[in-house]
Amino acid sequence: MFAYIIRRILYAIPILLGVNVITFTLFFVVNKPDDMARMHLGMKHVQQADIDKWKSSHGYDKPLFYNSSPVTGGHLTDTIFFKKSIRLFVFDFGNADDGRNIGHDIRQRVLPSLAIAIPIFIIGLLLNITLALIIAFFRATYVDYTGMILCVVLMSISTLFYIIGGQYLISKVWHLVPISGFSTHISTLSKFIILPVVVGVIGGIGSGTRWYRTIFLEEISKDYVRTVRAKGMPERVVLFRHVLRNALVPILTGVVVVIPLLFMGSLILESFFGIPGLGSYTIDAIGSQDFAIVRSMVFLGSALYILGLILTDISYTMVDPRIRLGAEAS
Template identity: 60%
Template sequence: MMRYTLRRLLYGVLILIGVNLLTFVLFFAVNTPDDMARLSIGGQRVSPAAIERWKAERGYDKPLFFNASSQGVKKWTDTIFYDRSVPLLRFDFGFSDQGRDIGHEVASRMGPSLALALPTFLLGLLVCVAFALLLVFFKGTRLDFAGVVVCVVLLSISGLFYIIAGQWLFAKILRWVPFSGFVDGWSSVRFLILPVVVGILSGLGSQARFYRTLFLEEAGKDYVRTARAKGLRESAVLFRHVLRNAMLPILTGTVSAIPLLFMGSLISESFFGIPGLGSYTIDAINAQDFSIVRAMVFLGSVLYIIGLILADISYTIADPRIRFE
């Protein structure tokens, strides 16, 4: 098990290096430092002197990978790649194109993102699994048919509709919750109720339908029929056998969702005015601040790889028959 974990960590490091290199190439292939300067200053009619001054202030006046004018090791270190991308491997996010500390922004915005994402994730998982088990318990009945129809309707509607409709009904008409905003401390609960409910409702259709399919597949296997033949109650069959043996695909989806918990929701945070990492990324994209976007892409890759490794490790906990040699 230890050898497997170390091997996966090594693979993860190699993947991160590859993602870092590929991201750098893609960003600078799409937008050269000259293009970044024009976008930041504003307009195409910018003097070459202003462009060179903007690049010199931010360190973009150096070569990308190889500096032939330097000597020794500086041929490789006195480059944009070494200054901008190599520090990411030690989680030094550097500064944005506007001169702000990205690491400080990430640390301060991670709390609001978690405050929204954690209850949405945990309550959403509980509601979806419970709803799917309820449909399986009443399989073949009108309740099961109605539940499947509700799931299809819910997953057919865009998540943006839930946000706009929720703000219009509960914030503007009924005035039960604030329209948008966020404050620190327990007072933030009233600002998070609506986005959490919207997040759960928008994901209920697809997730509950997926879990229902998993549970129905398990419910048709021989060991479940044997349990029923022994006289076990249907609720005991569902919770002791069906749910337990369907945990592997559930763990794959839930543990792999860890990056979303930290990175936040791009749409929800922007619409509800929550100062998390999701809205931070959207603001960086709108401002053409590629330093922030590259840092967010790298951070998302790190969290996603960690999530996949944790998912593999959690398999052995959910199913003792699995052993990695």
């Protein structure tokens, strides 16, 4: 398995390089260094000399991919792409266009992101699986039908509605928790995260429950379930002991891969609830055309996604002894 993991990590390098090239190309197709300079220097009294100075000090005065200048010698290395991208592979993100150190900001913002992402993930997962099992248990009854209709309704409603509705009812009308905000003190943190967590969990119930119900129903139709029932096991034992265990492989496919991505935060929730996490950091960077941050966040997201896929593979071997990775398989 170790060799398999090493191989997967090595595969990740060209993938990350490709992601970098694509991000870089897309960004600079719509956004020239001159535009970035103008954006950062403001609207008033900006002269070409100011733009040139900004580009020079931020390293945007070089060619994008290929430097044909014979003076510098580095045709490929003395370019914006090389200078800005190569350090990412050692997780040195450099400075944002406003001068702030990106690595420092990411470290500061990751905890607020996790403070809402982890509870939403865990509570949502447990609740969705439980509801899916209950609905599967009552399949073809009014509980099943009502549950499915509710799930479709919940899925059809925009997340924004849950956010605004939640803020309106729980905070504005009932005055139970603050509408938005965050606290770095653990003692007062709970009152700020209750509402985003509730909204995040409710927003995910529809799709999550439907997905897990489908998995469970597929599992229920298998031969071993019939055998278990034939042996006279109660239905709850059939579901919760046998079906759930065997349904874990498809569940893990969707679940483990998102665990590393929890670090990236939630774009809309963080923005509306004033959570100073990485989701709002990314949105702000896109809005202000800060390529340094966008590039870093895309790189980090890709790396974490690859990590999630590797963890998923490993988790398969843990829940299903029949699965072997790499050389072990042969």
